[in-house]
Amino acid sequence: MKKLTQILVLACLVMTLIVPIAQASEQLVVQGSTTVLPIAQAAAEVFMQDNSQANISVRGGGSGNGIAALIDGTCDIADASRSIKVKEVILCQKKGISPVGNIVAMDGIAVVVNTSNLIDGLKMEQIKDIYTGKINNWKELGGTDMDIVIVGRDSSSGTFETFESIVMKGARVSPAALAQGSNKTVATIVSTTKGAIGYVGLGYLNDTLKALEVNGVEVSHETVGSGKYPISRPLYMYTDGAPEGTAKQFIEFIWSAEGQKIVTEQGFVALQ
Amino acid sequence: MKKSLHLKDKIMKNVCFISSLTSIFFLTGITIILFKEGLPLFKEIGFAEFFLGKSWYPTFDPPDFGMLPLFIGSLWITFGAILIAAPFGISIAIFISEFSSPKTQIFLKSMIELLTGIPSVVFGFLGLVFLGPWLQKLLGLPVGLNSLTASLLLALMAIPTISSLSEEALFSVSRHFKEASYALGATKWETIIKVVVPAAFPGINTAIFLGIGRVIGETMTVLMVAGGAAIIPHSFLQPARPITATIALEMGETVVGSSHYHALFALACVLFILNLLLNLTANYLFVKPRRT
Numbered sequence: 001m002k003k004l005t006q007i008l009v010l011a012c013l014v015m016t017l018i019v020p021i022a023q024a025s026e027q028l029v030v031q032g033s034t035t036v037l038p039i040a041q042a043a044a045e046v047f048m049q050d051n052s053q054a055n056i057s058v059r060g061g062g063s064g065n066g067i068a069a070l071i072d073g074t075c076d077i078a079d080a081s082r083s084i085k086v087k088e089v090i091l092c093q094k095k096g097i098s099p100v101g102n103i104v105a106m107d108g109i110a111v112v113v114n115t116s117n118l119i120d121g122l123k124m125e126q127i128k129d130i131y132t133g134k135i136n137n138w139k140e141l142g143g144t145d146m147d148i149v150i151v152g153r154d155s156s157s158g159t160f161e162t163f164e165s166i167v168m169k170g171a172r173v174s175p176a177a178l179a180q181g182s183n184k185t186v187a188t189i190v191s192t193t194k195g196a197i198g199y200v201g202l203g204y205l206n207d208t209l210k211a212l213e214v215n216g217v218e219v220s221h222e223t224v225g226s227g228k229y230p231i232s233r234p235l236y237m238y239t240d241g242a243p244e245g246t247a248k249q250f251i252e253f254i255w256s257a258e259g260q261k262i263v264t265e266q267g268f269v270a271l272q
Numbered sequence: 273m274k275k276s277l278h279l280k281d282k283i284m285k286n287v288c289f290i291s292s293l294t295s296i297f298f299l300t301g302i303t304i305i306l307f308k309e310g311l312p313l314f315k316e317i318g319f320a321e322f323f324l325g326k327s328w329y330p331t332f333d334p335p336d337f338g339m340l341p342l343f344i345g346s347l348w349i350t351f352g353a354i355l356i357a358a359p360f361g362i363s364i365a366i367f368i369s370e371f372s373s374p375k376t377q378i379f380l381k382s383m384i385e386l387l388t389g390i391p392s393v394v395f396g397f398l399g400l401v402f403l404g405p406w407l408q409k410l411l412g413l414p415v416g417l418n419s420l421t422a423s424l425l426l427a428l429m430a431i432p433t434i435s436s437l438s439e440e441a442l443f444s445v446s447r448h449f450k451e452a453s454y455a456l457g458a459t460k461w462e463t464i465i466k467v468v469v470p471a472a473f474p475g476i477n478t479a480i481f482l483g484i485g486r487v488i489g490e491t492m493t494v495l496m497v498a499g500g501a502a503i504i505p506h507s508f509l510q511p512a513r514p515i516t517a518t519i520a521l522e523m524g525e526t527v528v529g530s531s532h533y534h535a536l537f538a539l540a541c542v543l544f545i546l547n548l549l550l551n552l553t554a555n556y557l558f559v560k561p562r563r564t
Contacts, residue, residue, distance in 0.1 A: 064528070175501060179500035193405075195415075
């Protein structure tokens with residue numbers, strides 16, 4: 001009996017060593033932006049059903065982490081909600097990696113307020129003035145007399161970077177802004193705080209939030225897809241060189257009609 | 273047979289020895305990595321700029337790495353939490369050790385232990401959806417996520433640490449002290465306040481310091497309920513952003529090897545040193561009076 005257990009334990013140990021090697025050829029690791037995460041996850045599930053030998057593991061961690069993992073060679077596809085930075089390109093060159101960005105979907109950043117807010121739309125300039133702290137009461141914008149509570153994202157998230165480059169244009173966000181770690185918490189705070197203003201990805205809009213028109217353009221799949229809505233951005237999957245093998249199949253799957261349907265289902269905008 | 277037992281003994285002893293070494297190994301490793309990744313920041317910016325700088329704009333061009341708002345945010349919320357947790361924790365300890373029957377004692381102790389078992393994310397969630405909005409309505413604040421909400425929740429988390437350690441300290445006060453006090457005609461209350469608590473004071477102090485250590489390192493709750501504004505708070509009704517929350521918030525998305533990355537590690541070093549000092553103080557306070 002004792003011998004049997006020993007043999008079993010040994011067999012288990014050997015198996016754990018062998019199994020990963022046996023699967024390595026079809027293993028695909030996708031890591032990066034939490035914004036792209038739902039697309040990658042949903043697409044991977046369907047893709048693995050169709051291709052039983054493929055084994056895709058999808059992780060979040062943020063755009064920066066994904067690209068760092070691509071540079072270190074610990075992932076095959078790096079999801080990013082921003083384009084690669086110059087600093088990261090330099091690191092890539094050092095390690096002999098040539099990052100290629102494959103756009104898989106479009107994402108719009110909606111500016112949201114509490115549903116009780118009377119304001120329906122703002123100019124880009126006004127949003128900027130709110131976020132720098134220049135305008136700090138809704139009264140100044142024609143709303144009720146109420147302090148504005150600025151809610152934003154942490155300064156290293158892809159959503160923040162997009163917002164900063166499109167809306168802030170080099171101005172600093174007020175330090176009094178509440179920096180939050182995810183789209184979800186921004187949505188929660190704005191929906192429970194009367195004077196709050198925040199920004200979230202298009203997929204996070206729901207009945208508990210009121211999305212503002214920006215420069216008179218309503219945020220919707222059509223306006224983001226056509227680029228008419230001013231705060232929109234592409235979402236990337238970075239690969240080392242042009243995608244090959246399983247990575248190529250996977251990205252081509254997302255580009256297909258079926259893949260783009262998943263993109264829409266996850267609340268993002270399909271490529272046009 | 274005897275020989276093989278001997279061998280087993282030896283093997284077990286060595287296994288235990290190596291296990292105890294691993295903790296030292298990991299501690300050294302963590303310390304080395306923290307400083308190795310944190311110190312390169314000072315090649316790029318000066319010490320004063322980091323320690324005394326008042327603005328934290330790590331991704332701006334050019335970036336600002338002033339840790340003062342974060343450092344004060346941490347201390348501020350911890351101060352608030354201990355202000356609430358210390359009296360509560362000590363009162364609980366006095367009640368358990370002096371006033372309650374053995375049955376209530378066991379019941380209360382296990383309840384408090386259960387409180388320790390609640391994950392910090394649950395506290396954070398309660399704060400985010402319940403306590404925050406409630407305080408906001410009650411006090412008519414613009415936003416419910418602020419230092420006060422964070423301090424209240426952290427106090428709840430520090431109370432078990434403070435009360436169980438204080439209770440131990442009170443319990444270990446010699447019976448003779450109390451008897452002497454009663455013999456002199458002191459009431460129970462006078463005995464507790466004038467004899468038992470002073471005698472247990474070193475232990476209670478240690479409890480408070482360990483409570484501070486527990487609170488200052490707490491991450492998830494403050495990340496969720498402190499608001500996350502990198503300003504130097506002037507009141508408990510303002511949002512704040514402690515060091516731990518900043519690291520958790522920004523580490524995931526920063527470029528590895530950038531100055532922002534090094535700055536976050538430097539923050540971790542500050543926290544590490546702060547916690548080390550707190551633990552050393554707690555140990556010192558505990559050991560010293562026993563020698564006398």
